[in-house]
Amino acid sequence: MLSYREALREALAEEMRDDPTVIVFGEDIALAGGIFKVTEGLRSEFGADRVRDSPISENALVGAAVGAAAAGLKPVVEIMFADFLANAFDQLVNHAAKLRYMSGGQLQLSLVVRCAHGGGIGFAAQHSQAATSWLLPFPGVKIVAPATPGDAKLLLKAAVRDPDPVLFLEHKALYGMRGPAPDADEPVPMLGTPVVRRVGSDLTLVALAGTVGTALTAGEQLAVDGIECDVVDLRGLVPLDLHVVVDSLRRTGKLLVIEEEPAQGGWANLIVSRIAQQAWPALRSAPRVISGSVSPIPYSPPLEQAYLPQVQTIVSAGRELAGAGAR
Amino acid sequence: MNNSNPNTDASANVPASSGELVHLYRTMVKIRRCEEAIARLFNDGLVYGTVHLSIGQEAVPAGFCAELRASDYLTTTYRGHGWALAKGVSLDGFIAELFGRETGICRGRGGSMHLCDMRVGLIGASGIVGGGLPLAVGSALAAQVRGVDAVAVADFGDGATNIGTFHESVNLAAAWRLPVIFVCENNLYGEFTPARDTCLLANLADRAAAYGIYGEVVDGNDVEAVRAVAAEAIGRARAGEGPSLIEAKTYRHRGHSRNDPGRYRPQEEVEAWLARDPITLAREKLTRAGAWSDEADLELNQSIESEIARAVEAAQAAPFPLPADVAEYVYREPSEAGSLVYNS
Numbered sequence: 001m002l003s004y005r006e007a008l009r010e011a012l013a014e015e016m017r018d019d020p021t022v023i024v025f026g027e028d029i030a031l032a033g034g035i036f037k038v039t040e041g042l043r044s045e046f047g048a049d050r051v052r053d054s055p056i057s058e059n060a061l062v063g064a065a066v067g068a069a070a071a072g073l074k075p076v077v078e079i080m081f082a083d084f085l086a087n088a089f090d091q092l093v094n095h096a097a098k099l100r101y102m103s104g105g106q107l108q109l110s111l112v113v114r115c116a117h118g119g120g121i122g123f124a125a126q127h128s129q130a131a132t133s134w135l136l137p138f139p140g141v142k143i144v145a146p147a148t149p150g151d152a153k154l155l156l157k158a159a160v161r162d163p164d165p166v167l168f169l170e171h172k173a174l175y176g177m178r179g180p181a182p183d184a185d186e187p188v189p190m191l192g193t194p195v196v197r198r199v200g201s202d203l204t205l206v207a208l209a210g211t212v213g214t215a216l217t218a219g220e221q222l223a224v225d226g227i228e229c230d231v232v233d234l235r236g237l238v239p240l241d242l243h244v245v246v247d248s249l250r251r252t253g254k255l256l257v258i259e260e261e262p263a264q265g266g267w268a269n270l271i272v273s274r275i276a277q278q279a280w281p282a283l284r285s286a287p288r289v290i291s292g293s294v295s296p297i298p299y300s301p302p303l304e305q306a307y308l309p310q311v312q313t314i315v316s317a318g319r320e321l322a323g324a325g326a327r
Numbered sequence: 328m329n330n331s332n333p334n335t336d337a338s339a340n341v342p343a344s345s346g347e348l349v350h351l352y353r354t355m356v357k358i359r360r361c362e363e364a365i366a367r368l369f370n371d372g373l374v375y376g377t378v379h380l381s382i383g384q385e386a387v388p389a390g391f392c393a394e395l396r397a398s399d400y401l402t403t404t405y406r407g408h409g410w411a412l413a414k415g416v417s418l419d420g421f422i423a424e425l426f427g428r429e430t431g432i433c434r435g436r437g438g439s440m441h442l443c444d445m446r447v448g449l450i451g452a453s454g455i456v457g458g459g460l461p462l463a464v465g466s467a468l469a470a471q472v473r474g475v476d477a478v479a480v481a482d483f484g485d486g487a488t489n490i491g492t493f494h495e496s497v498n499l500a501a502a503w504r505l506p507v508i509f510v511c512e513n514n515l516y517g518e519f520t521p522a523r524d525t526c527l528l529a530n531l532a533d534r535a536a537a538y539g540i541y542g543e544v545v546d547g548n549d550v551e552a553v554r555a556v557a558a559e560a561i562g563r564a565r566a567g568e569g570p571s572l573i574e575a576k577t578y579r580h581r582g583h584s585r586n587d588p589g590r591y592r593p594q595e596e597v598e599a600w601l602a603r604d605p606i607t608l609a610r611e612k613l614t615r616a617g618a619w620s621d622e623a624d625l626e627l628n629q630s631i632e633s634e635i636a637r638a639v640e641a642a643q644a645a646p647f648p649l650p651a652d653v654a655e656y657v658y659r660e661p662s663e664a665g666s667l668v669y670n671s
Contacts, residue, residue: 023468023472049471049472050472052503054499054502055495055498055499055502057495057496057498057499058495059461059491059492059495060460060461060464060492060495060496060498060499061461061495061499062461063458063460063461063462063464063465063492063496064461064462064464064465064468064496064499065465066461066462066465067400067402067450067461067462067463067464067465067466067467067468067469067479068465068466068468068469068472069465070400070445070450070451070462070465070466071400071450071465071466071468071469071470072469073468073469073472073473075465075468090455090458090492091458091461091492094453094454094455094458095453095455095458095461095462099443099451099462100656100657100658100659101436101656101657102433102436102437102438102441102443102451103433103436103437103441103443103445103451103656104431104432104433104434104435104436104437104443104656105434105655105656105659106432106433106443106444106445107443107445107450107451108659109659110659139654139657140657140658142658162660163659163660164658164659164660190662191662192662239661239662241662
């Protein structure tokens, strides 16, 4: 067993031991070990050249990661909170996403941008954005968001090794979560392959990052009513192979997508649209989506809970969907 | 295959002290002839979109690139043709890229504003003002981590010194003592707006003090002065003494881009700067030193023009990229996961 944060730390340390071109930098990550203690111990093991504290300069930090990657290193830059990606947006979308393409494939940019994302622990609107959908309009950056400690370790290793830019989102409410450590010989997965966390033939629940746990809890409650759910953890958004979801829908015919993002701009629409276009015969009733509220994330605890998708909301929607007649 | 090498042929019989100036002069003339050709080709519809010519500013890239190795890194701007050529990008690949052909250095995917040639360390031209600075900083970081004495040059204009990324990048380079040289080509105008209207400083190099780094102003139209300052700044960087901010005062002869007739600049100002054309100044110096002649000049220009003509011919005959390949080169490791095939 290990915690999500320990899993991330192990992933970074192992990759840095194996590959001297992996470097880590960001605000407060070296001497203090990071605001969430993910990078603790890296400075003493790997030294000041490879583990650096930086000024508060997000656009330059992401751009420096791009430049260092262009020069052949594998930089892992931390942007403390996903909300601060806004300060790095130019280097993310106009440079990290586009330089390889504009160079006609000359550049290989093997970099990782790591952020703490998501709400639920009272950090309020400017430190709680889920942000998983922010880069969807910009092909060129991969998007990964683990929901378990085992995935945190394996997917961060995959991200570091990936030859392309990766936005790696760590849910801040999960840093203390404990779970099984991956086996020593467990292979690093290919990015873009969802996994089924719970098996059932009545409903297909699709979740990502912070909503996976909520969906599993809802699945347990629905099971009491005799409604069995497949709960699919997407693990990321780019790349994304939806065959696991389609295979599930072939059994259940009923799709319920749960996202933390506000309803107007999340990723659930992408899933529903692709399934409707490419797997329409598998659907036996209209898909349902549960999203964050159409607002910034509130501070007051009951409001913050009202913002996030609730277990009860998912259970109610699941009951309705299960009882809905087939087309 | 072009057997005459503009960089070596006529310099065999000149005094050693003028040899370097001959080399610099040849580089500037090559840039000038290319930019003039590109202006004509744009009017002919063979170069697409837009171009930002650097006519009048040749001495800055010529002086700096004479001190750089292929293994040193460079980022430049949308006005970067001169830097690309001076850094060693092949003329054929450069012209083909502007023509949007598959044989272009970026396979037609980048164009004039996004030139990249990693064989000569050109990480990229960026169309975003200030966009190249963090990239140069990052490549300098890589050199420092590796323990090699490569340096990075970030080229940008006066307008870029007002954007946030400039401040972040210079400060980051200063804090980490990185081997990067920030080169500001101050041509007195940020696009259509005089620099004096957008910044209180007469000398942008004064900003260096704000970051605790070395700053210097140089006459950007005196190619030997540029080269001397470049050599010192690059030498400092290689020796681990950190970044410099060099401001080269210069002037563009033409408008901001191809659609700009440049009427917002006073006629006296334009004429005064045209009289200080860096190429004319260098040629006069060489002539006074007995190191150049009208014959040598004619030979140089003919040789460059025929090289350009051959590159244009090759580019015109080259294929465009295939439409089916529009999404190639986005990822180094694309995944089949992007596509979903449903089999009923």
